[in-house]
Amino acid sequence: MLATLIRNLFLGAGAALALGSLPVRAADPGVTDTEIVIGLHAPLSGPLAAFGVDALNAAKMWYEEVNKKGGINGRKIRLIVEDDKCNPNETVLLDKRLVTVDKVFLINGGSCTPAVFAAQEFITREKVPFVMLNAAGDSGVFPATRYMFGALGGTQRSNGAGMVEFAFNTLKARRMAFIIHDDDFGNANWATAKAITDRLGVQVVAAERISPRVTDVTAPMLNIRAAKPDVIISAAYPQPAVLIAQKYGEFKMTAIPLVQAVQGIPVPAVFQKNVANDAIFTNFYYTAPLNDMADGPKQQKWLKMYKQYYPDRNPGAMMAFGLPSAMAVTRALEKVGRNLTREAFVEAMESLDFDTGAVAGNIQFAKGRRDGMRSTIVVKFDGKKHTVMPAVYTWNGRDGM
Amino acid sequence: MLISLLQAIASGVVTGCAYALVALSLVMIYKSTDVINFGGGEMVMIGGYLAMFALLAIGLPYAGAFVFAAVVAFMVGAAFDRVVLDRMLGRALPGQSVLVAMVIATVGLSYVLKGLVRVVPYTEEVRRLAPLFAGDPVFLGPIILQRQDIAIVVIAVLLMRAWWAFFNFTLLGKALRATSQNPRAAALIGIPVRAMRMTIWGIAAIFAAMAGILLGPKLLMTPDMGSVVILAFAAAIVGGFHNLPGCILGGVVLGVVQNLVGLYISSRAIVLTPFVVIMLVLVLRPQGLFGGAVVTKKV
The missing domain is CATH 3.40.50.2300 (Response regulator)
Incomplete structure (x- = not known):
C-alpha cells in the first residue's frame, strides 16, 4: 500500500516536471515560445522629436540589454519601432496597425499626452496593455483605465x-x-x-x-x-x-x-x-523628474550605456525618460512568468514598486492607480x-x- | 498702464508688419488668379528654413541668405504654377471652372512643403534663426524694442516700397497688373498671360519667404510655423482681399489688436482674435475696412 502510494507520488511529480518543461502556449497575440513582440513608438521627426528620439533609443537599449542576458523567462523581446510624430491621428493609426497587423503583445510608446490619450479608446477596446514611453499623460491616467499605464516621468x-x-x-x-x-x-x-x-x-x-x-x-x-x-x-x-x-x-x-x-x-x-x-x-x-541633472553623477551609468549602444549620438536630456517604462515592462513580464497573458501582465504591472535609478521617485502602480511616478527635482x-x-x-x- | 499699452502697440506693429508681408503674398495671388493660396504659410516656413540652410550649411552672410531664399522661393512658386495650376487650367473644358480644384491644389502644396521640410535635419528640434541684428535692445522712451524688431519693420517697409515701385514703374510690373486686372484683354494686347501668372506666383512666394526670414528669429522655426497664414488671412480680410495697401494696414491693425486683446481681455483670447476679426469683418464689412465699395468683377 505504502509502496504504491510512494510510486504514485513519484509518477505524479515526474509528470508535473515533464509538463512544466514543455513549452507553454500563450493565448494572447505577440507571444510565442521564443519571443514577445512589443510595439515601441515616439516622435522621431518633427518639432517634438526632441522628446522622443533619445527616450526611444534608451528604451530600445534596455530591451537589448535584457535580451543579451537571455531575455525574459526564456523569451527574447522583439521590437517594432514606429514614428508617431506626437500626432494623435497618426498615433491611433499606427497603434491599430501594431495591434491588428503586427500582432504585438503590448505597446510601449508615446511622448505626448494628446497622442497617447487619443489611443486610449482603441487599446481599451482591444484590451491591449499600453505603457507610455515618456508622456506625462495626465488625461491618459486620470481617471485610471485598466490597460493604460503611464506618467513614468511624472504627470x-x-x-x-x-x-x-x-x-x-x-x-x-x-x-x-x-x-x-x-x-x-x-x-x-x-x-x-x-x-x-x-x-x-x-x-x-x-x-x-x-x-x-x-x-x-x-x-x-x-x-x-x-x-x-x-x-x-x-x-x-x-x-x-x-x-x-x-x-x-x-x-x-x-x-x-x-x-x-x-x-x-x-x-x-x-x-x-x-x-x-x-x-x-x-x-x-x-x-x-530625473534623480539628477541629465548629465549628473547618478545619470552617468545610463549615459555610459547609451554611448556604447549609440556611439555617434550625444543623448539629449530626455534620454533617461525612456528607461523607466521599459524597466517597468520587463519587470512585469518577469513577474508573470511563462504563462504570459495580457491580463496577467496588467496585474503584474499593478504590483510594481521599484527604484529605477533614473527618475526622482519610485515607479509605483496599484489597482486604480495608473500614474507611475510623482516626484520632481x-x-x-x-x-x-x-x-x-x-x-x-x-x-x-x-x-x- | 500707459507704458504697457504703448509697449503692446509697438510690439503689435512689429508682428503686424510680418503678417502684412504674408497677406501681401496672398492678396497678390488672389487678385491675379482668383486662387486663395492655402500653401502661403508653408511658403513662409520654407523661406525661414532656406535662410537657415544658407546661413548654416552654405555659410552665406545674411544678405546672401535673403537672395538665396528669394531665388529658391521664386522657383518653388513659379514651378507650382507651371507644373500644377497651369496644367489644371489647360485641361479644363470650355466653360468649366477649375477654381475649387486649384484652391485644393494649394492645400496639397502646403502638405508637400511641410513633408519635404520634415526630412531635413534642421527640423529635429525647435530652432531659432539667427537675428539679423543682435545686441542690446533699443529704448524709445519707456518702450523696449529689440534690434530685430526694428529690422523687421524697416525691411518690411522697404519690401513693400519695392513692390509698389516695381508694379508702378516697370514694364513687367505694369504687364503683371494688366494680367491681374483683365487677363483676356492683356492677352489680346500681347502680354504672355501664362508667363505673367507664373511670375506672380514666384513673386508672391518671395514675399512669403521674406516674411519667414523675418519671423524666424521671433517665432522660432518648426515645420508647423506656417500656421501664421491664418493671421495673414485675417489681415487680408481686414484690409480687403482686393486691396493691396489695405492688407498691409490690416496686418498692422491685427498685430496691435491681438496684443490689446491679450492685455485688456484675456491671454486666452489672443489666438481667437484673428477668427473673431474675420467673422466680424465678413459680416459687417465684407469688402474689408479699407476695401471701398463692393464691385462686381467683369472678366
Missing part, C-alpha cells in the same frame, strides 16, 4: 506641484504669477498649482493661460510684469517657453525668479541658444552650470484632482 500634476512647492518653500514666494497653456496639459498643471496655492495661502497675482500656438507673448508678459509677482512659473512647451524667456529678458524682469517646467526645456543647451540672452539665467530654474541653471536644488518634491496624489 503634469506632479510637475505643477513640484514647481509651486519649490517656489513656496525654497524661494519663499508668496505672490505667484503663472503662464500656462490652455489645453488639457495646461489644465492639469494649473488645477494642481491652484489647489496648492489655495492650500498654502499663496496669492496668485497673475494666471495667464496661453495657446500652445501663440506667436507673441508680449501681452501676457506685460500683465505679469504689472502684477509684480515674487516668482513666475511657466509650464509652456518648448516654443512658447523660449518666447516667454525672451520677453522676460527683454522686459528686464530677471530680478524675479523664473521657474520653467521641464517640457519647455527638453534640451537646456538648445533652449539657451534659442533664447540668445544669457541675462535671463540670473534667476532661472527648471524642474526635472528642481535644477538651477545660471547659463553655464546646472545645480540640483536639495529637496525632492512629491505630489500627494490629491491636489488638483
